[in-house]
Amino acid sequence: xxxxxxxxxxxxxxxxxxxxxxxxxxxxxxxMGVINLAQAELLMxxxxxxxxxxxxxxxxxxxxxxxxxxxxxxxxxxxRTIIQFLYGRMLDTMLATxxxxxxxxxxxxLVFGPTTEGIATPLGYQTIGRYSIAHYNVFxxxxxxGALGLTYGLFNYTGWGLVARATMQNATMxxxxxxxxxxxxxxxxxxxxxxxxxxxxIMAPLTGVVPTLGLAFIAKIFITVxxxxxxxxxxxxxxxxxxxxxxxxxxxxxTPMYGQVAMxxxxxxxxxxxxxxxxxxxxxxx
Amino acid sequence: xxxxxxETRGLVKEFGGLRAVDGVDFxxxxxxxxxxxxxxxxxxxxxxxxxxxxxxxTAGGIRFxxxxxxxxxxxxxxxxxxxxxxxxxxxxxxxxxxxxLWLSAHVRHGRAAAGTVADRVLDEIRFLQHRNTPVGHLSHxxxxxxxxxxxxxxxxxxxxxxxxxxxMTHAEARRTADLVREINRRATVIVVEHDMDFVxxxxxxxxxxxxxxxxxxxxxxxxxxxxxxxxxxxGKRRRARG
Amino acid sequence: MALAALxxxxxxxxxxxxxxxxxFCLLALSLDLIxxxxxxxxxxxxxxxxxxxxxxGVIGINSGRTALAVVxxxxxxxxxxxxxxxxxFYGRVGAMYFAVITLTVTLIxxxxxxxxxxxxxxxxxxxxxxxxxxxxxxxxALELPGRPSIVLEPVPLFYAVGATLLLIVALCxxxxxxxxxxxxxxxxxxxxxTELLGYDIRWxxxxxxxxxxxxxxxxxxxFAGWGNFVNPQVFSLSQSALVVIxxxxxxxxxxxxxxxxxxxxxxxxxxxxxxSVTYTTVLLGVALVLIVLLFPRGLxxxxxxxxxxxxxxxxxxxxxExxxxx
Numbered sequence: 001x002x003x004x005x006x007x008x009x010x011x012x013x014x015x016x017x018x019x020x021x022x023x024x025x026x027x028x029x030x031x032m033g034v035i036n037l038a039q040a041e042l043l044m045x046x047x048x049x050x051x052x053x054x055x056x057x058x059x060x061x062x063x064x065x066x067x068x069x070x071x072x073x074x075x076x077x078x079x080r081t082i083i084q085f086l087y088g089r090m091l092d093t094m095l096a097t098x099x100x101x102x103x104x105x106x107x108x109x110l111v112f113g114p115t116t117e118g119i120a121t122p123l124g125y126q127t128i129g130r131y132s133i134a135h136y137n138v139f140x141x142x143x144x145x146g147a148l149g150l151t152y153g154l155f156n157y158t159g160w161g162l163v164a165r166a167t168m169q170n171a172t173m174x175x176x177x178x179x180x181x182x183x184x185x186x187x188x189x190x191x192x193x194x195x196x197x198x199x200x201x202i203m204a205p206l207t208g209v210v211p212t213l214g215l216a217f218i219a220k221i222f223i224t225v226x227x228x229x230x231x232x233x234x235x236x237x238x239x240x241x242x243x244x245x246x247x248x249x250x251x252x253x254x255t256p257m258y259g260q261v262a263m264x265x266x267x268x269x270x271x272x273x274x275x276x277x278x279x280x281x282x283x284x285x286x
Numbered sequence: 287x288x289x290x291x292x293e294t295r296g297l298v299k300e301f302g303g304l305r306a307v308d309g310v311d312f313x314x315x316x317x318x319x320x321x322x323x324x325x326x327x328x329x330x331x332x333x334x335x336x337x338x339x340x341x342x343x344t345a346g347g348i349r350f351x352x353x354x355x356x357x358x359x360x361x362x363x364x365x366x367x368x369x370x371x372x373x374x375x376x377x378x379x380x381x382x383x384x385x386x387l388w389l390s391a392h393v394r395h396g397r398a399a400a401g402t403v404a405d406r407v408l409d410e411i412r413f414l415q416h417r418n419t420p421v422g423h424l425s426h427x428x429x430x431x432x433x434x435x436x437x438x439x440x441x442x443x444x445x446x447x448x449x450x451x452x453x454m455t456h457a458e459a460r461r462t463a464d465l466v467r468e469i470n471r472r473a474t475v476i477v478v479e480h481d482m483d484f485v486x487x488x489x490x491x492x493x494x495x496x497x498x499x500x501x502x503x504x505x506x507x508x509x510x511x512x513x514x515x516x517x518x519x520x521g522k523r524r525r526a527r528g
Numbered sequence: 529m530a531l532a533a534l535x536x537x538x539x540x541x542x543x544x545x546x547x548x549x550x551x552f553c554l555l556a557l558s559l560d561l562i563x564x565x566x567x568x569x570x571x572x573x574x575x576x577x578x579x580x581x582x583x584x585g586v587i588g589i590n591s592g593r594t595a596l597a598v599v600x601x602x603x604x605x606x607x608x609x610x611x612x613x614x615x616x617f618y619g620r621v622g623a624m625y626f627a628v629i630t631l632t633v634t635l636i637x638x639x640x641x642x643x644x645x646x647x648x649x650x651x652x653x654x655x656x657x658x659x660x661x662x663x664x665x666x667x668x669a670l671e672l673p674g675r676p677s678i679v680l681e682p683v684p685l686f687y688a689v690g691a692t693l694l695l696i697v698a699l700c701x702x703x704x705x706x707x708x709x710x711x712x713x714x715x716x717x718x719x720x721x722t723e724l725l726g727y728d729i730r731w732x733x734x735x736x737x738x739x740x741x742x743x744x745x746x747x748x749x750x751f752a753g754w755g756n757f758v759n760p761q762v763f764s765l766s767q768s769a770l771v772v773i774x775x776x777x778x779x780x781x782x783x784x785x786x787x788x789x790x791x792x793x794x795x796x797x798x799x800x801x802x803x804s805v806t807y808t809t810v811l812l813g814v815a816l817v818l819i820v821l822l823f824p825r826g827l828x829x830x831x832x833x834x835x836x837x838x839x840x841x842x843x844x845x846x847x848x849e850x851x852x853x854x
Contacts, residue, residue: 035624037631085821090624091569092820095776098571098769099816105765106810114806215765219635222628257643264636268612268629272619338724364726378717389714393726397707440725 006133007252013137015244016144020202022221022228022236023147024195029225030232031155031168031188033090034083037097039221040214041104042193046071046200048108051117051209060122060205067201068194075193079186087185101214108211116210136205143202147195152233154191164188219260220247223267229277239277243267290349291316291444291474292337297346299332299498306332308498309346314444319470321485322478323509324495325518330478333495334448337476338370339363350444365393369442369473373449375429379422383413383432386421390436403439411435426453434465445469447477451484463487532690535683547686548754549794550693554747556774556786557700562740564780565704566733567716569623572612572630574768575637576605576741580748581758582641582656585665588753589654594669594677598749605745606738613737617730631768638763661759668753689750693787696743700783703739712736766809769816776819779829789827 025039036042046067053063082100086093123135155161164184167174171181200213207213224243228235246266251259271277292314299307307329314320324330335341337348339360348355353366364370378386384404391403408414411431416424421432430450437445450466451459463484469475479485485492485506492509494501502512509515535543559573580601588597612633616626645658656662668685669677680688703709714722715729723729752758761767770793778789797808823830 035628082817082821089824091627092824094569094624094627095772096817096820098765098772099813099818099820101813102766102769103810103813103817106806106813109806110810215635216639219632219639222632226625226628255643257640260636261640264632268615271621271625271629272615275619275621275625340720340724359728360720360723361726361728364724370724376718376721378714378721380717381713385710389710389722390725392707392711400707436725 009133009137011245011248013141014248015241016141017203018220018224018244019237019240020140020144020147021196021199021217022224022240023144023151024192024197024199025221026225026228026232026236027151027195028189028192030230030235031164031192032087032185034087034189035090035094035097035222036083036189036192037094037218038078038101038104039097039192039196040218041101041108042071042075042196042214043200043203043217044108044209044211044213045074045104046197047204047207047209047213048112049197050119050201050204054119060119063204064198064201067197069197071197071200072190072194074197075190076186078193079189083189084182084185105211105214112211114211116208118208119205121205140202140206143198147198148233148237151195160187220263223264227267227270227277229274235277242270289315291318291351292476293349294336295347295349297333297336297348298344299329299336299341300344305498307336307343310495310498310500312493312500314474314476316474317470319467319475319488319490320477321488321490321492322476322495323480323482323485323492324501328495329498330495331448332498334446334478337446338368364440364442367443369437369440369445371433371437371445371447371450373452373478375426375433377421377429377432377436380420382418382420383424383435384408384417386432387435387439391439394440407435407439410438427458430454430462438469442473444474445476447475449478449480451479451481456483459484460487532687535686540682543686544682544754545798547682547689548751549791550686550689551747551750551754552774552794553693553787553790554696554750555744555771556778556790557696557783558740558743558747559771559775560778560780560783560786561700561703561743562737563775564782564786565709565712565716566736566740567623567719568733568737569627570630570737570740571627571768571772572634573740573744573771574763575630575634576609576744577748577751577767577771578634578637578641578758578760578762579608580605580745581752581762582662582748583745584749584752585662585758586651586654588666589662589664590652592666592677593671594666594753595671597666597753598668598746601745601749601752602742603745605748606742609738609741610734613734613741617733617737620730634763634768635765638760641760641763657759659760661757661761662752663757665752665756665758667756668750685754689754692746692750696746697783697787700743704783708732766812769812773812773816773819776816776823777827779825779827782829785829 021043024042025036028034028036028039049067049070050060050063053066054060078100082096083093086096121134121136123139125134155165163174163179164187167179167181167184174184175181207216220243224240225236227239227243229239243263243266247259247263250262290313292312294310294312297307297310297312298305310333322330322333332341336343337355339355339358339362343356350363350366350368355363358366378389387404387407388400391407392400395403408417411434413431413435416428421429424432434450447466450462454462459481466475466477466488477488477490489506491503492506493503494509494515496518501518502509502515504512534546538546555573555577558576559570563569583604584594584597584601587600588594591597612630616629621629641656642659644656645660647655649656649658654662667679668688669679671677704712711722711727711732714725714727715732719729748758748762751762774790774793775786776789777793778785778787780786797811800808800811819827
């Protein structure tokens, strides 16, 4: 019984991290059709924000709160200097953000060095029988749910969300209504970046902070978003759940390495069956 | 051999909740020339794509000669003898005119004869002087001709023409009508068209689509005298023009 | 040919360097074939290269026969390409998804091979070796039946690799000039149109991808035989990006551009990059961003075009509008 509860929570936690890390990419891809290959580096920058904050005496919580703001601003800079020139050229956008990803990893390595810096995991443990669950992991699940709810509310219940969705449908028409589509794209990209910053910051105490931090996640989050398909929130959550489950089960039965391989293989077979992703046959929406 | 080249039964295509094509029974006999008309959103374009295999029907069947088209891939449908000309000419702009024709001829005639056929068609559409010109350098009207040439080079049995006169002047449209009649001597033809003068000039059978279903069929004169058609289609057009 | 005389003019070290550059040229060619002619951007060429390298290592160490190992490298990479290509092309996965999937496969191979440090991860006598990689891979050797094999010294190896490169360039040229190549160009220009003319684009894309994967695998096998080692770094993001940069610099869809681009970039990085790998990574990244933003058609073709324009004094007449067939 205890084992069951702990295993169940472990699975929920695996899915929650996947969704939390992939959400920013899902927003940018789903809303703008842009695949940002530097997304993993935005996670990494979020983690470094926490590291810098704690090394200057701030608490981990302050660092986590700061990370979305800092990375969101970095997102604005990236959008203004690179992405905005490449709208409509999807493959070129991928190439350019790939270059950006390399440059960011390299630059951070030059500044902070290639070593892994640890951040102490805050909060304690809850013991369940012979097993224990870290409170921080519960916090991660809560943040993932919060981020999902916030994004859903933002795009569905606010004026800005409405304008953003209208812009993605028909930029010319929205421009005719006096909205500057360029600003909407910029804001959407910044929001997606901020989500990545948050995800990276949350993961920082768990994984340690290193310039190649994003590498560990990048493959997973791309698969999750692509398998999720066009309906970004529900699609990403569903595919996060399915793929997270596959990975957890296989990792549990063998090693995390095979867990990853199984997840990738499962995703590729799934795409053969559902080329538009899991949500490809649902109605379009956020 | 059956006289019927193409037949659809209860053909339905839904997008989300919308029924773009709603139970169409359509029969075409060998050698026929048929115009498909209807207001915007009547389902002409969806019907066209269902025939070409680029959309899969939600329900119903399509029979082309003795083939069940709903089971075939688009390239298999093309190989079975269906040729398509799109509304906006869909040609290879980066490639020379001769290569565009070669690509089409190659499917039907194989590597050995493709060059000869391409040359013959080049002559037929009077494009010999443009043999090596990239198609992207040609005017819109000329690109239409290149695509017609591509259809000819494949020597299909059934030809689908989607608004062949789009963007043409009145005189050009007349010439195209003559050409369509010329093509019709060799193949069965379906023309999706907006331009009533053009349809009248073709003197072909007409099928009127409305809200995804067949509203009326007959000669142009019969259609023109049909009060329902006048109301939903011709009347609306007249109002729009006026 | 000038190539044949080079070993006499260069130091041994330079000959060895040039040999590996030519191996990289093969890798660049493999991308140019699928991207430049097929219009399919694969981020996974490094994966095929790496799989080829590991396959060469495993077969070479276990059998001692390097010719067999090279064949294994080609076959293993081609098989991986066939598997991936089947699921993606027959599933009609979009171009962007294809690029992401190939990249993801490369990244996961990087992690998988990196986690094989434990000695139990071995195929026969060949230990995979985790991030340290597989060592003691036999050098390429000349194997004639009934005679002891002769390990190729740097200069003969240079000729062997050079001859392979020329052969593969010639084969690629023949392929893109064949009727298959013509249809491939049509697919690059307009996939849907080509399908509606009656061409099955799926197996054509698959075949091109398999050939491309095989060439990348060949390059990987030669690389492992050249350096006697292979490690997961071959699957790294920077290595994958490098392949794209080679082709982007040289211009895609020309074959020779891929070769020229590789040589230019490799000589430059050698010249600049002695300082540190990290600096090279930053430079590569910035270069990729700048090339995409400023020279999307490729660096060399863009510069060539600019030079020609300058020479002509910008006196290019616009293409003539034709009055039609009548």
